[in-house]
Amino acid sequence: MTYSVDAFPGRTISVDGKSYLYFGGTSYLGLQTDAVFQDIYIKNLKNYGTNYGASRKANVQISVFEEAEKYLANLVGSESCITMSSGYLAGQLVARSLNSDVYELFYAPESHSAVHIPGMEPYQSFDDLSTAISSHFNKSKKVPVAFMDSILVLEGGYPHFAGLRRLPLEKIILVIDDSHGIGIVGENGCGAYERAKQLNAKEVIVCCSLGKGYGIQAGGIFGSKNRIEQFKNTDFFGGASPASPAAIATLLNGKKVFEEKRKLLNQNIQWFVKSLKNPELLNYLDNYPAFYFSNPKIASFLEKNDVLITNFNYPNEDSPLMSRIVLSAVHTREDITVLAELLNAL
Structure with a gap:
């Protein structure tokens, strides 16, 4: 109902x-609905306005975005970070950027639609995912990319990621949607990035909503400096309006x-x-x-x-x-x- x-x-x-x-x-x-948090947000609204509809590539840029991205990268333990106006947009930027002739995309069970490419369905189990990726190595030189959510109803996700450990991770790029983890799990709410890095995969990319754990309308992507620069240089990133700078500033001011x-x-x-x-x-x-x-x-x-x-x-x-x-x-x-x-x- x-x-x-x-x-x-x-x-x-x-x-x-x-x-x-x-x-x-x-x-x-x-x-x-927290009064202290709302006061921080309102103060930032008065400084930054209710919306910022320009591209992050514009010739006039608001400095709070880079400041917050450095803070977030340091928090989760990644080399770099970019923010977007939503977690869904962040996930789609990652998925669409990797949907190319260089990579083969695979979706773990329960993976979120934010990282899905239309027509590609998630596997029903991690056994099925493992079988599919093993078969892939026998017929293709494309780099496999495995997408999964950090927080799963089924076993296999954070904190141990047991569902992935049977895979040849050193040959696989992992994309973790940490929308329900960042801000909540890990030391100081650092999320799943550090745990995922311990798997020693070929590469780890984390995307997420910042709305669940931090109460603001925004999304984030974490990874290596080179990968984040690639995302920044896409039309997808440059053509989209960013998150509200008032929201991003509140992320910085709301630590306590x-x-x-x-x-x-x-x-x-x-x-x-x-x-x-x-x-x-x-x-x-x-x-x-x-x-x-x-x-x-x-x-x-x-x-x-x-x-x-x-x-x-x-x-x-x-x-x-x-x-x-x-x-x-x-x-x-x-x-x-x-x-x-x-x-x-x-």
């Missing part, structure tokens, strides 16, 4: 006058807020897991705020008890149902206790 609301969904939402606890969405740190919110989120995760009597109902990663399940009765039961979660066909109506419980930094211990007690009653 679809619900229409007229305000950003925080820890609670109101639908037709009825209040629900809300454990869905992707606002892991709850930044969008991010740190505080990650601590609160981690406390909420630990309390929830500790409170569950039947954790086998859910699939989840350690220290990660999303909890997945496939039993449709869970979502119905929670809704009847005034709790709404993420529960819809994603990314389109023909896709499987995505059902997940999402904790955020804005949830109170009482909220989480209510949720856990409902799940314990199943």
